[in-house]
Amino acid sequence: MITTDFVPGSPAWIDLGAPDIDAAAAFYGAVFGWQAQAFDEEMSSYKAFRLDGKTVGAVGQLTEEGARPAWMIYFHTPDVEAAVRAVEQAGGAVRTPPSDASDEGRFAQVTDPQGAQFALWQPGSYPGIEAADGPGSLGWIELYTTDSKAAQDFYRSAFGWTGQDMQLPGGGGTYTMVTPKGSPPERMFGGVMAVPDMFASGKTRPYWHPVFGSADCDATIALVRENGGSVSMGPEDAEGVGRLAVCNDPAGAEFVVLTPAPEPAPAT
Template sequence: MITTDFVPGSPCWLDLGTPDVEVAAGFYRAVFGWQAEPYGDQGAGGYTLFRLDGKAVGAVGPLPEGAGGRSAWTLYFHTPDADATVKAVEQAGGAVRSAPKAVGADDGRFARLADPQGAEFAVWQPDRYPGLEATDGPGSLGWMELYTTDAAAALAFYRAVFGWGTRDIPLPGGGGTYTLLHPANCGEERMHGGLMGVPTDLLGPNGTPYWHPVFGARDCDAAVGLVTGNGGTLSMGPETAEGVGRLAVCNDPAGAEFVVLTPEGAE
């Protein structure tokens, strides 16, 4: 599960880069009930926080420079030292998309990075602002997944950078292996995501590996109806995965991928 008592290597934030912040805010408000609140003194169309019942669950902003017009969610991992993590990424064969940069007067520092296969992610070194204020429930981040062309190499990279613990489980029907991930020195109750090898032709138009977020939903099918009814599209599902729950892979109006999940046994 993803929690808000962040430790090194645990998910702590996520934001969406999109060509139209106001359109994206309207879509996610309709699907998850998120409220949009401009960050600091930024007006409409600038970096905007998403809140659910007053608690921060993520953010949205204009596409970062160099994104090539591709809308996507970026997942952030907690670090006590962004500079040291950037160095570890470089030593492990990854790339630095943007060097550590301060946010606000004392909120914290972030860096945008990529693993050797090209999957993009970021790190957050908090000062005043720890990160997500609500997780692991309807309308908030509860899981994350990496689809990659080389699972073994990707796993070696993230172990080198974050020291993640792992456990492999077989996919149904001999479909390969799904690797569960958790922060270093934490038990499996802190599992925060999964990693899976995927053929290049199933990775979208450019065939680049990527992370995507999984958001909780009280009713997966109802959430899918809200997605498609508000300009989004459905890539897979809804379907029931034994031991997991009912899920669907969706895209927002600009094409950013996310998953909605009603966990098995959820009331």
């Protein structure tokens, strides 16, 4: 689960790089009920997404040359310079060196050895997202990669994550659930899965994507389609997980919608 009491290596922030931030705001507003609001009058090209008054992420103008519309996951660190060094020592690369985001914090954008992009967030006055693990907010993240073991080795070295393997039904492969260093199993926040066939053509690189909660997966998927998005998988039921679908917004950014399975009734 994603929480807002951030610890080193846990997801702390998420933003969308979009070619048209107003179009993105309209889509996600229709699907999740998010309201887009500029952080200040001088920064109209970067807006917060808020749900019931709490920030759940942001959207910014896609400016990086050759970049595709996508969600970016930021991981919490108390020292962004030290985290960048750890990323480099583990074999990753730096795309944007440590930089100030006003007095709100410091960030850096990096890439793992398989090519998946992510970012680092050292909070100043702004810790990160204000709501998580509920309908319309971030509840899980996933890495699709070419080599799960190599990816796990990298993130273990860079962040100290621990992993727990589970076998997917029907011979679907191994899914590894990851937890921040020194945290209990209930702080698992994401999964790593090798899907090498997806990247065989070289047109797509490994990537992280977000999983947003929904009270009714099918109703949310209907809104995705009605507002110009598409569904590449599902909706379908995953035993012990819930009902989910893999979606793309109108610009092509991927995300997952999940209605979690009910908690098992306590033993009597």
